Amino acid sequence: MKNTRLARRFFGNLVPRLFGSAIILFIFYPQSFVSSTDFSDIYDFYKKGNYDTLVKVSRSALRKEEIDYRILLLYTASEKDPEEIDKTLKSIYDRKESHPGIFYNSVFLFLERCLVLENIESGLYWGKIFLERGSSSVRYAEGLYTYACILFEDGKFSEAKQILSKLKEWKSTEKLNKKIRILELSIEKKMEAQT
Missing domain, CATH: 1.25.40.10 (Tetratricopeptide repeat domain)
Incomplete structure (x- = not known):
């Protein structure tokens, strides 16, 4: 019984604390929570003629240490x-x-x-x-x-x-x-x- 109360108190307070921590992390490190851009997204922009969006999204993908060279190719073809x-x-x-x-x-x-x-x-x-x-x-x-x-x-x-x-x-x-x-x-x- 005592253990149950302790567990409720601990886990009852844990959820709001975790949620608060996640919000703080998101505010200071938003790029960690944004899903990574993959080639299929960029290629869809290219096929649809959304070159401005393609360029904007590609720039962040091309700053990563490991880049997808296919994204670079579409970026080079689309950047004004x-x-x-x-x-x-x-x-x-x-x-x-x-x-x-x-x-x-x-x-x-x-x-x-x-x-x-x-x-x-x-x-x-x-x-x-x-x-x-x-x-x-x-x-x-x-x-x-x-x-x-x-x-x-x-x-x-x-x-x-x-x-x-x-x-x-x-x-x-x-x-x-x-x-x-x-x-x-x-x-x-x-x-x-x-x-």
Whole structure:
């Protein structure tokens, strides 16, 4: 009987104390109680065209120590601000010595954006990294071509030519081979004009 009363007193007070502690923890550490974002959530936003939501939710997922590179790929495809993509890629790149091919697929998407937006500085930075480390990407040949285009836009014709020579070692599609040949001709014209 005495034990029962003690148990009731202890457990009767325990529930409100636990509830109060949970509220305090939630106030000070809300991120611990928010369910983790997984790829399927992000992919649903992508399929529905909710890119702003995708970007917002992805940012917190990409700050974690272990990231899902598929989320990074969708983030890179959806983020409007190239500076934010650049910062995010650098943050992830600096965390580890090596990354899987899907990381370099994201770099490829960013290289394309750098070329279109004439963001030469970032394009040169990531192009060099892609050249040296991105061979595991399924978009490696296209990435090298994009990097060569960025070099061409920056007036670095001999470097662009070297990239195209390296690119010829890879099996490229007929369409890409035509683009390579057109860029080579453009480089030759520019180099002739300089002499």
